[in-house]
Amino acid sequence: MEQAITLARGPLFALAFGIMVLGLARLVLLQVYELAVGKGRRLQNAPWRKIMGETITWALPFKHFIKGTLLFSSASFAMHIGLILVPLFLADHVAMWERQFGVNLPSMGRGMADVLTLLTLFCLLVLLGFRFLSWRHRAVSTPTDYWLLVALIVPFASGFLATHPGLNPFRWEVVMLVHLLSANLLLVLVPFTKLAHVVLFAFDRISEIHWQLRPGAGDRVANALFGSEAKV
Amino acid sequence: MSAEPVPAAAADATTAPARRYSFHVEEPCEGDRVAKFLEAFAAVLEYTDYKALLDSYCTTSAKCNRCAVTCPVFQVTNDPRDIPCYRTNILLEVYKRYFTIGGWVSSRFKSHFELTDEVIDEFAEVLYRCTACRRCTQECPMGVDHGLMTRLGRYVLSLIGVVPKALQVSVREQLEGETHNTSKVPQKAMLHTLDFLSEEMEDILGVKMDFPVDEPDRDFAFFCAVSDYLMEPDTLMGNAAVLYAAGDWDRWTIGTDNFDGINYGLFYSDWHLENIIKRLLGEVDRLNAGKILIGECGHASRSAHQFVPVFGDRERYPVLNFMEYTYDCLLKGKIELDPSIITERVTYHDPCNIARSGWIVEQPREILRAFVPNFVDMSHAGRRNYCCGGGGGLVSVDEIHDFRMEIGGRVKAEQMRETGAEIVVAPCANCKKQLKELVEHYKLPCKVMGLHDLILKAIVIPGGKSPAERKQEAELYA
Ligand code: SF4
Numbered sequence: 001m002e003q004a005i006t007l008a009r010g011p012l013f014a015l016a017f018g019i020m021v022l023g024l025a026r027l028v029l030l031q032v033y034e035l036a037v038g039k040g041r042r043l044q045n046a047p048w049r050k051i052m053g054e055t056i057t058w059a060l061p062f063k064h065f066i067k068g069t070l071l072f073s074s075a076s077f078a079m080h081i082g083l084i085l086v087p088l089f090l091a092d093h094v095a096m097w098e099r100q101f102g103v104n105l106p107s108m109g110r111g112m113a114d115v116l117t118l119l120t121l122f123c124l125l126v127l128l129g130f131r132f133l134s135w136r137h138r139a140v141s142t143p144t145d146y147w148l149l150v151a152l153i154v155p156f157a158s159g160f161l162a163t164h165p166g167l168n169p170f171r172w173e174v175v176m177l178v179h180l181l182s183a184n185l186l187l188v189l190v191p192f193t194k195l196a197h198v199v200l201f202a203f204d205r206i207s208e209i210h211w212q213l214r215p216g217a218g219d220r221v222a223n224a225l226f227g228s229e230a231k232v
Numbered sequence: 233m234s235a236e237p238v239p240a241a242a243a244d245a246t247t248a249p250a251r252r253y254s255f256h257v258e259e260p261c262e263g264d265r266v267a268k269f270l271e272a273f274a275a276v277l278e279y280t281d282y283k284a285l286l287d288s289y290c291t292t293s294a295k296c297n298r299c300a301v302t303c304p305v306f307q308v309t310n311d312p313r314d315i316p317c318y319r320t321n322i323l324l325e326v327y328k329r330y331f332t333i334g335g336w337v338s339s340r341f342k343s344h345f346e347l348t349d350e351v352i353d354e355f356a357e358v359l360y361r362c363t364a365c366r367r368c369t370q371e372c373p374m375g376v377d378h379g380l381m382t383r384l385g386r387y388v389l390s391l392i393g394v395v396p397k398a399l400q401v402s403v404r405e406q407l408e409g410e411t412h413n414t415s416k417v418p419q420k421a422m423l424h425t426l427d428f429l430s431e432e433m434e435d436i437l438g439v440k441m442d443f444p445v446d447e448p449d450r451d452f453a454f455f456c457a458v459s460d461y462l463m464e465p466d467t468l469m470g471n472a473a474v475l476y477a478a479g480d481w482d483r484w485t486i487g488t489d490n491f492d493g494i495n496y497g498l499f500y501s502d503w504h505l506e507n508i509i510k511r512l513l514g515e516v517d518r519l520n521a522g523k524i525l526i527g528e529c530g531h532a533s534r535s536a537h538q539f540v541p542v543f544g545d546r547e548r549y550p551v552l553n554f555m556e557y558t559y560d561c562l563l564k565g566k567i568e569l570d571p572s573i574i575t576e577r578v579t580y581h582d583p584c585n586i587a588r589s590g591w592i593v594e595q596p597r598e599i600l601r602a603f604v605p606n607f608v609d610m611s612h613a614g615r616r617n618y619c620c621g622g623g624g625g626l627v628s629v630d631e632i633h634d635f636r637m638e639i640g641g642r643v644k645a646e647q648m649r650e651t652g653a654e655i656v657v658a659p660c661a662n663c664k665k666q667l668k669e670l671v672e673h674y675k676l677p678c679k680v681m682g683l684h685d686l687i688l689k690a691i692v693i694p695g696g697k698s699p700a701e702r703k704q705e706a707e708l709y710a
């Protein structure tokens with residue numbers, strides 16, 4: 001068990017982290033490439049200020065809490081706080097970043113981490129509840145939308161139990177192993193699921209650029225399908 | 233709120249086998265439609281650059297349902313197929329399954345999704361229940377642009393012949409017909425109308441102004457929706473009155489070869505969109521005009537404003553909407569509007585195509601406030617306003633009138649009623665048609681008109697009759 005934990009904490013973590021970084025880098029490079037090469041000169045026409053402004057307001061989406069989505073939106077916003085802060089700044093994680101990569105991050109107090117973890121867990125459960133109970137959410141959900149929530153709940157729940165022996169009914173080593181493995185799995189999932197919005201978020205509000213259609217494309221499509229004498 | 237959805241394709245098929253959709257198509261696509269659809273989609277993906285966008289949407293869509301809450305169609309129907317994300321997802325599923333490695337791999341294990349005739353039918357139906365107003369896009373945390381996706385879906389379908397006949401026939405006449413305009417108005421008839429309007433204006437305003445036609449080297453080449461020549465002459469006369477009063481009568485011209493600003497390509501086809509823009513630029517070149525001045529028409533303005541820089545040259549062909557021009561004249565003191573003429577309560581409808589992006593929101597309001605003492609905004613005014621219910625070309629499709637009234641435009645009708653306005657200003661040919669039908673359908677106590685129809689009443693014409701005099705005469709005739 002000890003060995004498994006060491007393995008999950010060391011090489012497996014490095015591997016998962018590497019996959020995540022490479023996967024995300026690939027996504028970013030593809031987007032940048034498509035824009036720079038695909039759109040090229042047409043990028044000049046894009047309303048850059050508007051795009052930047054909107055990207056920022058969505059990072060802190062207070063003006064987007066609209067009637068009819070209040071609970072869901074609040075839950076998903078609040079969920080992100082712990083999701084971002086705890087993995088980075090929990091004291092044990094800070095030690096890990098230091099050990100693995102030699103980076104030195106400030107650490108947050110245990111109490112704070114607990115509050116954020118519980119908040120995130122609560123929000124994740126609310127979101128899962130919506131998936132199951134609201135027909136509108138069911139109508140657009142795919143299996144991934146359900147199990148991804150579970151994949152987020154497991155590392156947080158197990159992490160919480162591992163740090164609170166009094167509340168933990170299981171063997172500490174087992175819980176820790178579950179925590180490490182599920183966290184590693186989550187890292188691997190990031191570039192391949194909607195979690196990829198950690199980086200793609202920056203490219204979310206660029207549809208105005210995509211309205212800059214490619215000149216001549218319409219004719220070429222028609223030509224390929226109907227020949228050069230294509231008629232309306 | 234609830235309403236019967238328009239008959240779905242399936243329900244329709246039992247009564248009228250020739251009609252698969254709520255709208256008429258010219259020739260129903262026969263044979264292996266799935267293969268044809270995929271072939272068309274493949275060609276589109278090969279030559280355009282939608283791929284990056286589709287890849288990104290496939291990955292990030294949060295499935296949070298916020299878009300549903302904002303959509304006026306879903307608000308009325310509560311029908312899952314009207315959830316914007318649901319509809320866009322059909323396109324994304326096709327893309328993932330047939331054009332990505334991941335889709336191919338997963339199809340080896342268990343088939344997630346197969347494109348079938350039924351899926352194509354449902355897709356076609358739901359695509360033309362969306363007005364492409366892009367209201368939902370503003371509230372999508374992932375920025376999924378359903379307007380763009382709706383139009384891409386429609387584009388692919390149009391390549392297999394699934395497109396409302398009303399739109400296709402109009403585009404054909406514009407691009408391949410003799411008249412070069414969507415309403416098939418012969419050049420002669422247009423010139424005749426201008427003569428008639430000229431006399432009419434002399435009657436009303438007391439000054440003679442002959443419309444400038446095919447004048448070379450002018451500052452503005454003017455294009456309005458062709459319907460302004462036929463059904464909305466007051467808008468056109470209002471435009472002319474501003475040009476005259478501002479002392480710019482010698483600065484503009486109408487071209488006879490192409491006088492229609494309409495571009496239905498914006499709603500369903502990259503191919504037509506580009507070719508119609510090129511037509512327009514051809515006319516500007518022929519006239520050697522400096523700028524493109526578009527009349528009161530939301531989609532014509534957006535097509536030119538957004539796509540002239542893409543398919544033409546931004547520096548060579550600046551594009552101006554007529555309200556921008558009028559606002560500029562007002563700011564510079566080139567025109568005067570009499571604030572004592574319009575006593576009614578007036579509200580303003582924001583056409584999606586000019587307001588959603590924030591392009592034209594304040595200008596018309598500033599103009600209205602300058603001469604309408606009793607101006608009120610409607611709820612959600614500005615960038616977040618609701619669509620009239622006839623956007624995305626739907627207003628031109630007569631056979632879905634019931635849908636437009638009971639579903640697409642229901643929220644709008646409610647908004648108009650709430651304001652208590654007697655006049656609803658809608659500076660767009662499409663919106664005006666839809667709103668007038670709504671007024672009739674819901675028996676609303678108001679009139680719908682263009683901004684320049686109202687300006688025509690209140691503008692001070694140098695050397696002509698005063699607005700008060702004109703008002704008196706109009707009341708006398710009435
Ligand atoms: S574009 Fe408009 S009509 Fe279409 S789904 Fe979005 S809000 Fe609804």
Ligand code: SF4
Pocket residue numbers: 140292293294295296297298299300316317371372373374375376
């Ligand atoms: S708002 Fe955006 S992410 Fe949410 S369901 Fe709609 S399209 Fe999907």
